Amino acid sequence: MILTGEQRWVCPNCPATARTVGADNRFHPCPGLAGLLAPMVLDGVRCEIRAVVREDYVSGEDVRLDGEGRPVMAVVTTRDDGQDCTVYAPTALLRRC
Numbered sequence: 835m836i837l838t839g840e841q842r843w844v845c846p847n848c849p850a851t852a853r854t855v856g857a858d859n860r861f862h863p864c865p866g867l868a869g870l871l872a873p874m875v876l877d878g879v880r881c882e883i884r885a886v887v888r889e890d891y892v893s894g895e896d897v898r899l900d901g902e903g904r905p906v907m908a909v910v911t912t913r914d915d916g917q918d919c920t921v922y923a924p925t926a927l928l929r930r931c
C-alpha cells in the first residue's frame with residue numbers, strides 16, 4: 835500500500851473541487867456565495883457553509899462586499915462536530931489631517 839496524502843476538497847454551495855497534498859485547508863472564490871472567498875471541506879464531510887450579512891450601519895468603514903454589493907461579516911462552516919468561521923473584519927483607514 836502506498837500512502838500519498840492526497841486530499842479531495844469539495845464545496846457544498848458550488849461544483850468546485852480540488853485535490854491537494856499536505857494542505858491544511860483550501861479556499862476558493864465561491865459562485866454559490868456571490869463570489870466570497872469561502873472554505874472548501876474534505877469530501878464526505880457533511881456541513882453547511884453560509885455567509886453572514888452585516889446588519890448594522892456600515893458608515894464609512896471599508897467592509898467586504900459580496901458580488902451583489904451586500905456587506906458580509908463572515909462565512910460560517912457548520913459541521914456535525916463543530917463550527918469554523920472566516921471573519922471579514924472591516925479595514926482601518928488612515929486619513930492625513
Ligand SMILES: [Zn+2]
Pocket residue numbers: 845846847848849850862863864865866867872
Ligand atoms: Zn463554492
